[in-house]
Amino acid sequence: MTHSPFRLGIIVVLIATAFSWQSPPAGAQAAPRQLRIAVGIDADTLDPVGGTTTTVNNMVDYFYETLVDVETTPGEIKPKLATRWQISRDGLTYTFTLRSGVRFHDGTPMDSAAVKFTLERLLDPRVRNPNRHLFAAIKSVETSGDLNVRLTLSQPSPILLASLGTTTAAILSPAAVQRAGDRFSVAPTGAGTGPYIFKEWRRGDSITVERNPNYWGQKPSFEEVQFRVVPDAGTRLTQLLAGDVHMAMLPPAPDVKGLRRNPRVTVVEAPTDRTVFLVLNNQWGPFKDVRVRQAMNYAVNKKAILASVLFDLGTVSVSPCPPMMFGGIPVQEGGWPYNPIKAKQLLAEAGYKDGFEVNFFAPTGRYIQDFQFAQAISAQLRNVGVRANVSTMDWPSYVAMILTPPDRTRVQMIVLGWAWPVLDCDGALYGQFHSGVAHPPTGLGPAYYKNEKVDALLTEARQTNDPNKRKALYKEAQELIWNDAPWVFLWTQKWYVATVKNLEGVKVTPIEKWHAIYATWKP
Amino acid sequence: MTLGSYLVRRIGVALPTLVGVTLAIFFMVRLIPGDPARVILGLQASDEEVVRIRRELGLDRPIYVQYGRFIGRLVRGDLGISAVTRAPVIEEVATRLGPTAQLAVSSIVVATAVGLGAGIVSATRQYTAIDYLVMTVALCGVSIPVFWLGIMLMLVFSVYLHWLPAGGYGGPAHFVLPTIALAAFSIAIIARMTRSSLLETFNQDYVRTAHAKGARPRAVVLRHALKNALIPVITVIGLQFGALLGGAILTETTFAWPGMGRLLVNAITSRDYPVVQGIVLTFAVIFTVVNLIVDLLYAYVDPRIHYG
Numbered sequence: 085m086t087h088s089p090f091r092l093g094i095i096v097v098l099i100a101t102a103f104s105w106q107s108p109p110a111g112a113q114a115a116p117r118q119l120r121i122a123v124g125i126d127a128d129t130l131d132p133v134g135g136t137t138t139t140v141n142n143m144v145d146y147f148y149e150t151l152v153d154v155e156t157t158p159g160e161i162k163p164k165l166a167t168r169w170q171i172s173r174d175g176l177t178y179t180f181t182l183r184s185g186v187r188f189h190d191g192t193p194m195d196s197a198a199v200k201f202t203l204e205r206l207l208d209p210r211v212r213n214p215n216r217h218l219f220a221a222i223k224s225v226e227t228s229g230d231l232n233v234r235l236t237l238s239q240p241s242p243i244l245l246a247s248l249g250t251t252t253a254a255i256l257s258p259a260a261v262q263r264a265g266d267r268f269s270v271a272p273t274g275a276g277t278g279p280y281i282f283k284e285w286r287r288g289d290s291i292t293v294e295r296n297p298n299y300w301g302q303k304p305s306f307e308e309v310q311f312r313v314v315p316d317a318g319t320r321l322t323q324l325l326a327g328d329v330h331m332a333m334l335p336p337a338p339d340v341k342g343l344r345r346n347p348r349v350t351v352v353e354a355p356t357d358r359t360v361f362l363v364l365n366n367q368w369g370p371f372k373d374v375r376v377r378q379a380m381n382y383a384v385n386k387k388a389i390l391a392s393v394l395f396d397l398g399t400v401s402v403s404p405c406p407p408m409m410f411g412g413i414p415v416q417e418g419g420w421p422y423n424p425i426k427a428k429q430l431l432a433e434a435g436y437k438d439g440f441e442v443n444f445f446a447p448t449g450r451y452i453q454d455f456q457f458a459q460a461i462s463a464q465l466r467n468v469g470v471r472a473n474v475s476t477m478d479w480p481s482y483v484a485m486i487l488t489p490p491d492r493t494r495v496q497m498i499v500l501g502w503a504w505p506v507l508d509c510d511g512a513l514y515g516q517f518h519s520g521v522a523h524p525p526t527g528l529g530p531a532y533y534k535n536e537k538v539d540a541l542l543t544e545a546r547q548t549n550d551p552n553k554r555k556a557l558y559k560e561a562q563e564l565i566w567n568d569a570p571w572v573f574l575w576t577q578k579w580y581v582a583t584v585k586n587l588e589g590v591k592v593t594p595i596e597k598w599h600a601i602y603a604t605w606k607p
Numbered sequence: 608m609t610l611g612s613y614l615v616r617r618i619g620v621a622l623p624t625l626v627g628v629t630l631a632i633f634f635m636v637r638l639i640p641g642d643p644a645r646v647i648l649g650l651q652a653s654d655e656e657v658v659r660i661r662r663e664l665g666l667d668r669p670i671y672v673q674y675g676r677f678i679g680r681l682v683r684g685d686l687g688i689s690a691v692t693r694a695p696v697i698e699e700v701a702t703r704l705g706p707t708a709q710l711a712v713s714s715i716v717v718a719t720a721v722g723l724g725a726g727i728v729s730a731t732r733q734y735t736a737i738d739y740l741v742m743t744v745a746l747c748g749v750s751i752p753v754f755w756l757g758i759m760l761m762l763v764f765s766v767y768l769h770w771l772p773a774g775g776y777g778g779p780a781h782f783v784l785p786t787i788a789l790a791a792f793s794i795a796i797i798a799r800m801t802r803s804s805l806l807e808t809f810n811q812d813y814v815r816t817a818h819a820k821g822a823r824p825r826a827v828v829l830r831h832a833l834k835n836a837l838i839p840v841i842t843v844i845g846l847q848f849g850a851l852l853g854g855a856i857l858t859e860t861t862f863a864w865p866g867m868g869r870l871l872v873n874a875i876t877s878r879d880y881p882v883v884q885g886i887v888l889t890f891a892v893i894f895t896v897v898n899l900i901v902d903l904l905y906a907y908v909d910p911r912i913h914y915g
Binding site: 122126128129136137209212213214215216217266269270286287288289312313314315316318319322323325326327328478479480481483484485487502504505515526527528 | 639640641642643645646647648649650651652653654656659660663691692693694699702703754757758761762765766769772773774775776860861862863865866869870873876877878
């Protein structure tokens with residue numbers, strides 16, 4: 085009996101050895117039949133209209149396609165299921181010519197009837213569609229022949245064409261949708277036209293797609309792709325290093341520095357349109373004074389925090405609307421400068437020579453290193469006399485806090501991030517700074533910022549079709565907002581994935597997606 | 608009273624408990640701040656969309672009406688549909704119950720075998736090097752957080768040795784590491800309980816008698832002492848099994864295991880009330896059944912206990 089612990093050890097080793105050929109190490113090896121990607125979350129729905137999460141959209145993009153392509157070249161709108169389109173001079177009529185000979189995975193033709201069905205479905209109030217407001221301008225959809233579709237708008241909508249390129253507006257097979265009925269959100273068999281076909285969703289575990297042999301465009305190189313749901317970032321990285329998966333989204337941020345030097349791994353990273361900032365409640369105590377808000381911007385050393393807490397996974401904000409978006413301009417190169425002396429001066433001028441105390445909330449795990457950088461900011465603010473005590477809470481509670489009316493809100497200073505699926509300043513600014521729509525409880529701009537001039541500029545810019553005029557309007561609005569300092573402008577986040585070295589051609593887009601459909605394997 | 612009527616009485620007692628559980632969970636989940644409609648739709652959704660979903664989910668009705676509907680459906684065996692995926696809650700729970708139950712069973716089997724063995728070894732060699740070694744390892748077992756142990760196991764056995772997959776659900780190989788990680792705590796608890804319970808019985812008269820009449824030491828330990836020492840151990844094993852089913856959340860997250868614990872966490876963070884209710888109710892039923900089985904085992908182990 086004395087030997088039993090050792091015997092047990094031997095048994096464990098034997099069992100382990102028996103399975104030891106299951107996962108050969110990554111490295112020099114032939115191209116796998118199945119490309120495996122570790123993702124952080126499971127899908128909530130596979131109905132493209134119901135999607136709220138970029139990563140879920142990213143997965144369904146493998147089997148659905150849209151009329152226009154807004155993602156291959158950010159800022160440009162290219163043909164996809166539509167080959168040509170025309171917009172009337174008044175901006176109220178859009179005519180699309182569809183690609184001929186395209187079939188859905190269920191064999192039915194992709195034609196004008198399918199497009200009409202899809203667009204009417206995403207406007208149908210009985211269908212859950214969180215992004216319906218993007219398409220609210222569509223009044224009617226008419227077909228003419230098999231390949232022509234005409235949209236009539238109730239008012240000009242400069243963002244409509246780009247919105248038709250978002251996953252929400254993916255073109256669906258009417259037959260497949262009707263056949264699936266209530267099950268469409270969990271088993272959307274045959275409904276898309278994309279380069280891959282939906283095969284299986286094992287809930288909580290994986291989603292598998294297989295190559296579409298009849299795809300109209302370029303065929304991808306992997307026969308199958310499997311998305312594995314791995315909620316823990318550390319485990320995603322472990323699976324990549326163990327060779328169980330070939331690509332992992334968002335490995336732990338603190339590991340990225342080491343991974344960039346790891347010869348067996350490629351880190352693919354790129355800037356996105358997600359701005360991260362401190363909301364200052366402009367109707368609360370000291371923050372009513374623009375000098376205090378400016379002082380807060382001077383007091384935070386964004387560059388230092390980016391380097392030491394975010395591992396360079398961000399770029400200092402230079403404007404309320406990231407310059408990569410339509411209309412975005414760098415208002416101030418390098419962002420608000422770090423200048424604690426100036427900050428103290430401004431605070432003294434505003435009557436806060438000895439600083440003040442402020443409640444400071446940050447979420448945990450929502451943005452890169454969020455709770456960690458909040459603590460760094462709190463320490464820097466202490467240097468100018470602002471005592472900010474950081475607390476955190478879970479995300480739904482956080483959203484509930486944001487959505488409280490101004491007279492009851494607990495928001496004094498909070499961390500928030502904002503991104504938009506359409507790369508247009510309308511998305512970056514309207515919902516945060518237009519006082520008519522942004523203020524909670526109905527809006528999501530808890531800064532309670534109000535500037536009538538800005539309101540007018542933002543309204544005009546979303547009703548004008550002339551791109552140059554819109555750019556001018558957004559330029560003025562961004563400058564006004566920047567100097568009013570309703571936020572502490574921090575940075576725009578990067579987005580990143582890690583792949584095994586053999587996998588080539590993976591890209592990351594500005595709207596937090598990976599592009600790996602046409603990735604290839606180099607032995 | 609027969610065993611049958613005992614069972615009927617126990618089930619009679621269990622029912623009000625379960626009704627109490629439905630009440631508690633129904634109201635508790637609604638007390639946490641956060642609007643399900645807003646959480647489900649995401650930040651970009653318009654306000655009118657949020658109002659629409661709130662109506663669809665029945666959240667615009669008074670809370671007693673909501674509870675009435677919930678109970679009304681429940682007695683017909685319907686747990687409602689998930690607010691997020693809109694699949695039936697029964698289906699959501701059923702697809703996750705299997706992986707969780709398999710992992711819990713494999714862990715409790717390993718934990719019982721190893722824990723009992725280690726406890727017996729330790730007790731029969733009290734204050735020797737082996738005893739100290741086993742108890743030190745057991746102390747580590749209760750102290751090491753499962754997510755750390757899980758990552759370490761994966762680093763060693765998956766990344767460096769390439770013996771076993773690093774998480775994920777699948778064939779027997781996928782079970783090895785999560786079972787070890789999940790069982791570690793229970794092994795330690797069972798080993799410590801077995802040791803102390805055995806040591807107590809060693810001082811009893813009947814053990815001395817057994818020794819005196821010349822029974823072999825092995826028989827004295829296993830037949831005379833151990834059987835009498837088992838009651839608290841069985842209680843602990845029963846509690847551990849319940850904890851393994853419900854407490855596997857961290858293990859399931861670390862090992863990407865598609866089980867109930869993770870479903871519960873996701874449901875709570877997305878304020879998916881029907882799914883939270885369904886899972887908690889399932890856990891409550893399982894706990895009740897496990898407790899009942901433990902009570903019945905007492906009678907088997909100790910013939911002095913009668914339910915008849």
